[in-house]
Amino acid sequence: MPSILIVGTGAIGAIYGWRLSQSAQVTTVCRSNYSVVQEHGFSIDSKKFGQEVFRPYRVVRTVTEAVEANGSTPFDYILVTLKALPDMYSTTDIIGPAVTPGKTTIVLLQNGLGVEEPVVAQFPTNPLVSIVAYIGTSQTSPGHILMVGGEYLVVGNYLASKVDNTAQRQLLLDLFEKGGVTFTAEDDVERIRWQKLFWNAAFSSVCTLTGMNTTEVLNNKAGLDGVKSVMKEMILTANAMGYDFDVESQMDAMIKGSATNVPNYKPSMQLDYERKQQMEVEVILGTPLRRAKAKGMAVPYLELIYNLCSAANARNLLHNTSSLGTLLPRTSFSISDVGDQIRNYFVTLRRQTLLPLFSSLFFHSSPPLTTIQPLSIMTTVRALNDDEVFNEMKKMVAFIKQEALEKAREIKVKADEEFNIEKAKIVRQESLNIEAVFERKIKQAEVQKRISQSNHINKARLRTLQEREHVLDDLFEETRGRTQQLDKDESGYSDLLNKLVLQGAYTLMESDLAIRCREQDVDKVKDAANYAKEHFEQTLKSALNITIGDDYLPSSNAGGVVLTGLKGKIVVDNTLEARLEIVKEDMLPQLRVILFGHSPSRKFFN
Template sequence: MESFSDRTYAILGTGALGGFYGSRLQKAGADVHFLLHSDYEHVNKHGLVIESKDGDFTLPDVRAYDDVQKMPPCDVVIVAFKTTHNHLLPKLLPSVVKDDGVVLVLQNGLGVEDEVAEIVGDKRVMGGLCFLCSNKVGPGHIRHLDYGEVKFAEYAIGYNSQGITTRMCQIAADFDRAGIPIKLAADLLLARWQKLVWNIPYNGLSVVLDARTDELMGNTHTRALVEELMWEVAAGAKSCDRIIADSFIEMMLDWTVKMKPYRTSMKIDYDEKRPLEVETMFGNPLRLAQQKGANLPKITMLYQQLKFLDARNSH
């Protein structure tokens, strides 16, 4: 077993995703610093508890912070909170990322790296896509149900493909040592559109139809609707000169049928009356595709329905 690099990690948003990946990194020997909000007191006293299909574990001692100014500058800063909190990024990022460090954006949707690049510069940004079924079930308590793969890609202005870089491989090696399945992608824009193939139908329909993934796949009408939405996402990608293969759509459908019944992250946010990630997950891809001349009527309708439900839910 190789020892860990001397790279330091900051986790901004220690929830279902940041808490899970950060804990795995620390358990494997990495130097990890966690920014917390509501769970700070609890985690500072009791640490983090991970229930996982790959084995449960507890980290009694974690470097927990309630103020980003108290955190040391780190080599890799992982942004793991929901995009509805991205207005906080200009306050959070400048002090916590080293001059030669990188911000790894593990968020859903499209266009999120652009916001980060405006704060830290475009050379210090990477995107990551998480295929993870994980929920926070209590303060500092995370339940990992299924999957867990992360796909990394370098960011560039205009989302031009950057290929596989040395720093991607270095960070991937740390994740690999932590037992986190990793893929490296040469093209971030393609990877983001591919993730939307899953996120747009399942997150959107789960809220609008009040349904879990297994219910959406178990009914012939909603299964057909899921598939039609996936084809629209592929049309959006094509408008940006990114091709999503038919086999990829088949794989996503097949994958979801085999998945444990899952309440999507957007459905959980809706049920908990939290703001929904409508703009990054639906609005941004729609606007980009429309600028390129693509018409995506079903996604447009879903976007409009979600905007209504999100507004009504926040009163």
Template sequence: MAAPLQNLKALIVGTGAVGCIYGWRMSQTAAVTTVCRSNYDVVRRDGFAIKSKKWGEGTFRPFSVIKNTSEAAKDEFDYVVVTMKALPDIVDLSQIIRPAITSGKTTIVLIQNGLGIEQPIADAFPSNPLLSVVAYIGTSQTSAGNIVMMGDEHLLMSQYPKGDEKSAKAAEEFLELMKAGGVTIKQIPDINRIRWQKLIWNASFSAVCVATNLNTSQVLAHEPSVTLVKHIMEDVIRAANSYGHGFDAEHEIAQMFKNTNSVASDYRPSMLLDSDRGQPMEVEVIIGNPLRLAQKNGVSVPYLESIYSICSAINASKQGKIKVEARI
């Protein structure tokens, strides 16, 4: 294996489809270690087999493949890139990544869904640069180690907190690293608006798909479900605007439905796929956090509150957390 161009070391935590794609692109100029769980044996033996509409077919053989971050403690990383699901109600991410973080050196990059994911990490690692990234990508792991990426991709990235000086240089370097791998990435001043905007779709379509067990096209074909999606979108927009984001509700909703019809037809969102598999869903960061922020500002969001109750119950049930004592 050729030596990395810049002798950079990166660790991908949660190497499923998204982590694989961006680890693959980073590996063009860095030594990339991947934390793999269910796909560990296959990836260690064969690497990842990738089919990408943007970059063609290829094989990604990580510099190293490990089962958990404890195995990474012997090394020092320039980047720890988190692409695992955001499940603060189940796992403490700061404790998961702690063995791989070198104080003052390692840049932590969160490529995750949802709202309010950054502050716990900022609190846990105050001397480390922190970058928050929103990904727009369609990719899936069809079987262990086999990745299919549909269409294009792009990343939006911001320092956290906004304008954080210690993260400024890290942001520039990460931008160049990703661009060297052909990734479309743009730095923006504040990621919160983008996270709210993505939630307009995720907290509505994803949640309604879970509640109804319908894909996007089936939801669009059922008028009561369409009405519910619109009401949830309106709730999310009111909550976001109470924090000064200034979304135009009519425009945003129309755009979300247009995009769903054009690029996300017959689509089962990741939250619904998690439900199908009986895996934990990102209910708290996608629905719960915007609900709590709305309530904090005194904003009425009845539809968001209702869909949270439903999806939270489904999540708890599938995790075996709802138990009723037998009565004699």
């Protein structure tokens, strides 16, 4: 069964992870919804697929945790459903620990243009599958997924990737089919991404900046003009990249389709802005803008809308963080530039819209501004009466009150912003402290676990060694008992004594030797002494004198002899007990191997 790691398991990741789990082993990386999903799974309510609780094979907090939990087995697929925010984080750095070079297939299910570029650069030997999704789903609360309509995927090739993904893409399509997912396969996914951007770049940005939904924008002439201007420049940019889209037909289809298919709809960029979350400005507007400029194109509407949305993104980021230095790390404009463009925009808006409007109000028509005649100047001067003085005072009081209210609102707004910044700073610091304590306790627990495990292993090793020593002691004790029976064999024991005495003589190489033996072995030792003397003199041509002392060995000894030379200064102990100890020392390694086998940790045997 294929193993799939889903990184960024929000609404889209949960839906498609659920469908893939029908025939694959799915691990999900969850962050804010981790606790709920770990305990209860995903509670999914889908108009197309029905209601069900989806419990992934494994739920983890990080990609590294997923890799550790999966052991030495690499993932077959990594499905990336993260929001595409290249100015905030690196997708390749996040998924990197789980990517096995040449093995893992990376599947990108993200918005925008150019999301594949860093993946191909970072992982040039891995198969890549790029997907464009058309789906209406959201996570209403942690672990609760609502899918309001149908869904549709375009699964395609990214032509800049040189790794053949045919087999991997077909297996993925089979998994989607088994899960009931609607899809088509395309050879050039970037063409589809451009088509989706025609709508997304135009409607998402205008809806975000005006606060209107799609229907309100379509019914507002200025708003619709803005949509058309941005959309036209997007289509022209795509054609400059080598495509052949018809500008008018594409715009007509997008606008008519919006009125029919997505009435009163708020795009995801607009929802992110309202929730004060980061918008996918770079991949929806930034990448097309940079490609247009690289082609030497003038796209003033796209550039303006990009700068305005980037400024809105910066404001939201400022609202959510205490560090101004982190704002817009990859944008190519300054806050003052954005301010100049905003001022120019509203100056133009005032000239083109407000002045004609005031003109129509005063003149009940729309004459050119140059036809407005100044009012004739009044030349009579008189004193104000009481009513007029009172009215002027009322106006002055109202003006002062209005100024005071505006100043109060300004102070409140500034105080709220400072409060939110300070609160965010405190919350972040406390979160870091809690994470640090948590990590320290985890490390302590891991250390204790390893110490305990090591102690158990050492105790087991010691018990094993003790048992082995007991076995060897029993073996030698049994052997020692059997040596006590050797003297029962008269012939064999006599022959053994002959050899022991002769070996001792050869070892000492002295002419006068003294022998100690057991009292009951005296006769046999005399015979052995004669045997040794005869062979010694015959071999070495040297006389040998052997005497048997009356300082006998204990009768409890198993047998054998002790030879001494140089008046007791040199001793050769050839008792059976001594010979057994020599055998024990020499044969102990071989006995260990015979009885217990080779040690698995031993590498060398010579």
